[in-house]
């Protein structure tokens with residue numbers, strides 16, 4: 192078996208029967224029909240995957256497709272990027288070119304191909320705000336297809352690609368950017384950081400600097416401390432539930448989200464005093480309670496135990512069920 196443990200940022204043991212590097216769209220079209228019915232797993236940057244069963248008896252696909260094409264129409268920039276590019280590098284390259292839009296999404300780990308799958312988002316911006324179209328390999332039709340953003344059913348950390356993970360492989364993503372800055376600094380922490388550092392709120396490169404600085408101060412670097420970013424989704428609740436909770440916990444942050452209210456899972460976990468809580472090699476991060484870190488010795492059972500403890504504590508105090516955010520291989524055995 193191939194040892195792929197180092198290819199995931201959580202560093203739980205991971206062995207696969209075979210690994211297939213996909214370097215181009217042509218390569219995908221030729222090799223995918225030959226896979227037959229073998230179980231498949233797509234692995235890009237490995238920064239949002241939790242491996243709970245160490246042995247995968249199938250083929251791990253590595254979409255290392257490199258492609259970079261720009262179309263300029265007036266002030267609109269349509270940038271088509273291969274699935275194998277690092278997300279953050281694309282953000283920085285686009286800013287260097289003066290193509291704006293991705294600045295709030297700086298320093299998110301992972302590859303381009305994963306970005307539309309879970310509609311990555313941070314500091315008030317989501318991929319969906321700048322996704323124009325995706326090119327996919329459709330395993331059911333054994334063909335390359337394109338879907339417009341409107342067909343992707345984007346939601347909070349959600350897309351049609353997440354609904355049917357067996358069906359598609361992302362080949363390229365076309366981003367819609369602009370040569371005109373459209374600064375979004377509504378997220379309090381970003382405005383504060385810009386102010387604190389004497390940066391310009393209207394300069395997208397400065398916004399990226401502020402975002403990077405916030406992320407570096409709160410989130411552990413996955414290349415140094417094993418983690419998968421936020422381990423839970425922020426709960427979405429109806430207004431009634433939000434108001435009832437707010438009456439009991441007046442300090443609790445709430446964010447309007449259409450007809451619903453988004454709560455801050457990090458605040459809920461923090462409020463229970465769980466920051467720094469440890470089970471075996473896993474801990475609740477001491478600067479961001481939504482992140483679970485592995486000290487390198489953690490195993491799947493430690494992770495199951497700490498997740499169960501957090502979820503049952505949140506249920507007991509707030510009556511809420513926390514949903515796990517990253518993709519899993521194997522079961523967390525949630526009750």
Ligand code: EPU
Nearest residue numbers: 313314420421423424425444455457458461478479480481
């Ligand atoms: N908070 C606490 N204690 C903590 C951390 C945060 O009380 O330990 C409070 C903060 O003061 C704030 C609220 O909780 O009032 C929200 O915290 P934060 O702004 O850090 O964001 P988050 O909701 O915890 C989400 C995303 C992050 C993204 C940030 C910034 C999800 C699941 N997570 O976290 O995404 O970077 O917002 O936009 O939506 C990821 O997906 O891996 C990820 C890191």
